[in-house]
Amino acid sequence: MNPKKFFVELKRRNVYKVAIAYGVVAWLLMQVASQIFPFFEIPNWAVRLVVLLLIIGFPVALILAWAFELTPEGIKRAEDVDLSKSTTRRSSHKLLWITAVVAIVAAALFVSWRFNLFRSKRAAATAVASDKSIAVLPFDNLSRDPDNAYFAEGIQDEILARLSKIADLKVISRTSTQKYKSAPGNLREIAQQLGVSNILEGSVQKSADQVRVTVQLINALTDTHLWAEIYDRKLTDIFAVESDVAKTIAETLRARLSGAEESAIAARPTENSEAHQLYLKGRYFFGKRRGADDLKRAIDYFNQAIAKDPNYAPAYAGIADSYVIWPGYSGELPADDFHKARVAADKAIALDNKLAEAHASRGLVLEDLNLKEAEEEYERAIELNPNYAAAHSFFAGLLPVLGEFDRAIAEAKRAVELDPVSVVTNSVLGWCYNFARRYPEAIAQFRKAAELDPSFPRLHIGLGLAYERSGQREQAIAEYQRAYDLGQYPEHQVDHALLLAAIYVLKGERAKALQLLDEFKALAQRGEVPALSVAEICARVGDKDQTIEWLQRSYQNKESGLIWVIKVFPLLDPFRDDPRFEALVEKIVPAQESSTPSP
Numbered sequence: 001m002n003p004k005k006f007f008v009e010l011k012r013r014n015v016y017k018v019a020i021a022y023g024v025v026a027w028l029l030m031q032v033a034s035q036i037f038p039f040f041e042i043p044n045w046a047v048r049l050v051v052l053l054l055i056i057g058f059p060v061a062l063i064l065a066w067a068f069e070l071t072p073e074g075i076k077r078a079e080d081v082d083l084s085k086s087t088t089r090r091s092s093h094k095l096l097w098i099t100a101v102v103a104i105v106a107a108a109l110f111v112s113w114r115f116n117l118f119r120s121k122r123a124a125a126t127a128v129a130s131d132k133s134i135a136v137l138p139f140d141n142l143s144r145d146p147d148n149a150y151f152a153e154g155i156q157d158e159i160l161a162r163l164s165k166i167a168d169l170k171v172i173s174r175t176s177t178q179k180y181k182s183a184p185g186n187l188r189e190i191a192q193q194l195g196v197s198n199i200l201e202g203s204v205q206k207s208a209d210q211v212r213v214t215v216q217l218i219n220a221l222t223d224t225h226l227w228a229e230i231y232d233r234k235l236t237d238i239f240a241v242e243s244d245v246a247k248t249i250a251e252t253l254r255a256r257l258s259g260a261e262e263s264a265i266a267a268r269p270t271e272n273s274e275a276h277q278l279y280l281k282g283r284y285f286f287g288k289r290r291g292a293d294d295l296k297r298a299i300d301y302f303n304q305a306i307a308k309d310p311n312y313a314p315a316y317a318g319i320a321d322s323y324v325i326w327p328g329y330s331g332e333l334p335a336d337d338f339h340k341a342r343v344a345a346d347k348a349i350a351l352d353n354k355l356a357e358a359h360a361s362r363g364l365v366l367e368d369l370n371l372k373e374a375e376e377e378y379e380r381a382i383e384l385n386p387n388y389a390a391a392h393s394f395f396a397g398l399l400p401v402l403g404e405f406d407r408a409i410a411e412a413k414r415a416v417e418l419d420p421v422s423v424v425t426n427s428v429l430g431w432c433y434n435f436a437r438r439y440p441e442a443i444a445q446f447r448k449a450a451e452l453d454p455s456f457p458r459l460h461i462g463l464g465l466a467y468e469r470s471g472q473r474e475q476a477i478a479e480y481q482r483a484y485d486l487g488q489y490p491e492h493q494v495d496h497a498l499l500l501a502a503i504y505v506l507k508g509e510r511a512k513a514l515q516l517l518d519e520f521k522a523l524a525q526r527g528e529v530p531a532l533s534v535a536e537i538c539a540r541v542g543d544k545d546q547t548i549e550w551l552q553r554s555y556q557n558k559e560s561g562l563i564w565v566i567k568v569f570p571l572l573d574p575f576r577d578d579p580r581f582e583a584l585v586e587k588i589v590p591a592q593e594s595s596t597p598s599p
Contacts, residue, residue, distance in 0.1 A: 008364070286322060532562055
């Protein structure tokens with residue numbers, strides 16, 4: 001065939017126009033498939049199938065256009081058509097119009113898609129640039145006297161506390177920023193580890209009654225210096241410096257400030273400079289606590305601050321915080337300490353009802369007395385300070401007792417978001433998964449906590465429990481053994497016994513577990529260990545009658561922690577269908593105080 005005549009014939013039979021029209025329509029169909037199919041949750045393979053069929057259909061459409069023509073009598077083979085009766089020219093015009101319309105629609109969709117893509121990228125970039133999140137790194141102590149380290153740390157802590165009261169900001173907890181106490185390296189890396197965009201660095205130099213505070217705010221993701229200032233003031237003006245720093249940061253990051261928040265960050269908790277410095281020393285030893293001695297010194301400094309200013313509410317809150325955690329460091333039974341904590345928290349709240357720390361401490365001591373009031377205290381603490389990680393974490397520990405497991409996990413996740421490198425906070429989330437019987441997630445979370453600090457015994461206890469309830473006996477024994485080895489000091493006597501009981505039973509050494517049980521029964525009879533611990537060992541060895549009897553003794557003794565154990569502890573799941581157990585649960589946690597039944 002003559003090539004020239006062939007191309008003329010292609011044109012006459014509309015093959016070119018069919019190719020163009022097919023290409024435009026195929027592109028339009030592919031766009032519809034890629035954009036619409038996901039909306040209806042149609043699998044991705046369906047989109048790929050559409051594309052494949054359209055590609056296969058292209059040569060088929062060209063062959064059909066060459067082989068057939070449209071005539072008044074219908075579609076016929078091209079060889080059988082009289083050229084005088086062919087409707088090729090008319091159909092060509094129709095095809096042109098159809099192609100033009102489809103092309104316009106396709107072009108409009110393409111422009112719209114590109115515009116939306118550009119807008120979404122621009123919005124994402126703007127969101128990163130205006131991210132209202134910040135970490136306050138430890139301030140350098142530039143004073144000649146190294147004993148003034150408490151003061152630099154205290155100023156950092158109080159600026160952080162003022163920022164935390166702004167709901168429109170995400171502020172990382174002090175316990176997560178303290179690991180960067182030495183000169184920070186790559187700020188971008190630190191910001192990514194803490195989940196923030198902005199970093200506040202600073203230094204403090206104190207001499208007699210003069211103080212210099214230097215601060216700089218940096219967008220760590222872009223390495224942009226947003227703001228810096230040097231304050232030379234008298235000690236009596238330090239609260240004004242802290243307030244100005246907090247307010248300027250809020251303005252720089254465009255955080256919305258309510259009237260109540262403006263008042264909160266401008267507060268002057270005491271007019272007595274000596275009381276303030278004594279309070280900062282108390283917070284310093286509370287923050288660095290490695291044992292009961294540090295807590296004793298913290299309580300002593302808080303009391304000295306109160307002696308200088310009897311109306312210094314944060315000092316009472318400091319005492320409450322110290323006594324709340326005292327049993328975990330001293331090994332003492334918590335009843336007396338919790339009473340002291342409640343007295344101090346009540347006093348702090350009476351002086352200043354807007355102290356989140358005091359409400360959180362009061363919530364903790366109320367857990368064994370009134371679940372509803374404890375819940376209200378935690379909610380009030382979080383309302384006053386949305387960035388208070390400890391309040392979210394404490395609340396997460398209470399909610400499983402109320403049967404609100406999903407809400408507990410949400411609060412624990414929020415605590416981790418605000419305190420991401422705290423092994424304690426991360427472990428609380430793992431325990432919440434345990435309480436919800438979501439053991440695979442508990443195992444994953446405890447492993448994450450172990451990466452942060454493998455020396456924390458309670459994470460290994462939680463991980464061991466998750467393994468045990470998942471039927472992974474050898475892994476459970478290994479984790480319980482690690483917890484036992486890490487907790488070798490007198491104040492953990494009860495934990496030691498419970499861990500040994502677990503190890504003995506899982507290893508099949510029942511005789512050793514029973515001997516340990518007899519020893520603990522004798523200690524409990526003398527009041528040296530709680531009856532609750534004896535009940536847990538009885539549960540370990542599978543003695544249902546003894547377990548319920550010692551749980552009843554624990555209830556009669558009004559022991560702390562009974563509510564938590566009897567409502568959510570997985571170890572007691574085999575006993576929950578016993579009428580005696582159900583009756584005891586109803587006494588301890590009335591049905592109206594619990595949202596849902598125990599799991």
